[in-house]
Amino acid sequence: MSWTLNRSSGTWVCTSYDDVTSGVMNDFAEYGQPVSPYERGFDQNYDPDFAKIVIEMPQTAVMTDGYGKEITAEHFDIVKKFLDEDLSLPFGTYTFDDLIAQGFATKSDRTLGGNLYTGGNNGFVPGSIGGPDAAYVHGTVSVALMKSTTFKYEDGLRQVDAEIGARNDNWDFESATIPDFLNRLVEIILGPSHNNLEGPISLNYTGPGKKSLAERRTPKKNPDATAPGTNPTNPPDGGTTPPGGGTPAPGDDAGTPILPPGGKHGSHPPVSDLPVHAAPRTGKETTTIRLELVSVACWKLNNVRFAFGSSFVVPETRQEFVHLADLRKQFPGAPLSVFGHADPTGDDAFNKQLSGERAESIYAILVHSVSRYESLYNRAHGWGSDCIQSMLTALDYAPDGVREFQSKNGLTADGVAGSKTREKLFLAYFQFLWPTPLSPADFLAKGADKQGKVDFQGCGEFNPYLVFSKAEAERYLQAENRPERDAENEVNRRVMVLFFRPGTFVPPDKWPCPRVTEGTTGCVKRFWSDGNTRRNPQDERREFPITQNTFACRFYHRLAGASPCEGVETQLFDFEFSV
Secondary structure, eight states: OOOEEEETTEEESSSSSOOOOOOHHHHHHHHHSSSOOOOOOOOTTTOTTOEEEEEEHHHHHHHHHHHTTTOGGSSSSHHHHHSSSSOSSEEEEEEEHHHTTSSSGGGGEEEEEEOOOTTTTTTOOTSSOOOOHHHHHHHHHEEOOOOTOOOEEEETTTEEEEEEEEEEEEEOOOTSOHHHHHHHHHHHHHOOOOOOOSOOOEEEEEEEEEEEEEEEOOOOGGGGSSTOOOOTSOOOOOOSSSSSSSOOOOBBBTBBOOOOOEEEEEEEEOOOOOOOOOOOOSSOOOOOOOOOOOEEEEEEEGGGGGGTSOOOOOOOGGGHHHHHHHHHHTTTTTTTTEEEESSSSSHHHHHHHHHHHHHHHEEOOOOOOOHHHHHHHHHSOOOOOOHHHHHHTTTSSSSTTTTHHHHHSSSOOOSSSOHHHHHHHHHHHHHHHHOOOOOOGGBTTTOSSOTTTTTEOOTTTTOOOOEOBBBHHHHTTTTGGHHHHHHHHHHHEEEEEEEETOOOOOOOOOSSSSSSTTSHHHHHHHOOTTTHHHHSSSSSSHHHHHSOOOOOOOHHHHHHTTTTGTTTTOOOOOOOOOO
């Protein structure tokens, strides 16, 4: 079980909602701890205060695995109102407090309540505690939109990037909210009340909530219809600061805030399995059938989601991870593999290393591998104090809040982000970006290789999305044109996660891509015969979705050649036959 006792505060800490069961709650009521004296783990030296039992749990535990796991942003009426009703608000990005100030929302709109009696309502589900048992403990629960939730209103788009957290609660065994028939049912099943509890059990939730993105694409407005003397792109105060404060976001010519696209995701065209014809057996011989390696979906992270020239993943990537979680639900059991790509600037060896480190960084986040992140921090380019400050800010600390983080996490508050501090900071940051970790078994080689072969790799500059023409490449050699070159090369710097058919497993010794720490020789062996021509400038500018001849590696080309994440649009044709 995941229960531990913080003796200094007398608080029981649980990290898994699956361990919050009716039996555990009964043990708390009778013995003051989550197990009985007849079970392993019972603490004979613990003297409980039955008037004060506090359970602490991460927000993500109850929102991902608990009674809030089905709840999305659109369960909140205020979100549906923002997405679907006519708005008189100026274009901009709003916090919840901004909407209250505009008279569009009230404080009560932040909260959503429900019960667990009969399977739940408003999106709530009982989870590990069944319906009657949930009522026996306590019948009502609630969640709320957290302060980080933003409401974006643009010309052609409305979007709510919500963070939802469970509200602190008190669970008791004789609540007035429990219907009489359920009380009678519980007495029949469990017998008369026999608990020692004198007060309710307090549940406190900590950490970040669950992310949920909801949006509506709307028709563009006619700019000529704007009332004279008004500018709908300005914030309410008429100035240039967007609602909620801060620096204005980069935008288009009309001033509409635009968030740089952080990535793309989608499913690949379906591939039909061909029938297998095998000769009948005549003795002890066997027939081995191997399915073709087929990728079924993709998730791409653009360069904008990494620190400059670094493998550190910036906090804004959180919204892209929401899409990755959605893909996991669409393709359950599909194993993953991570591919990093770089632009052609620099040499092959450096670019393979950087792209591999970025792939490893994504892998480390997905499996919550603190040791891999620590290794990247110590060996990779572009890490250091800026990354520490970025993580602290994302976790609602001041950029220089190392001491505060240490004091709140049981560390010596010396203000130095040493290895022990980084260990807890990295894990908290993983939970912020990707709350529920995957297992190495969720990847293509199931973690069979300690250095990650098959599960993640760097492709360097060998598979560019865009290749300049010879004339462009010549012009970009001039120093004054290099900023333009770097901006154009943005599309080449990316990380791809490919999903494969469920049940697919590839042994590391059968995989052609070299490890992150290995050189480029293994990559070059898999080139097309004209691989170097493909990846280098020719007379015309080329983009992979159009020309299909920029990837040098034929292995990666086969896996991702039809991927929407590489810009390839899937076309469906209707054929009409006449006799």
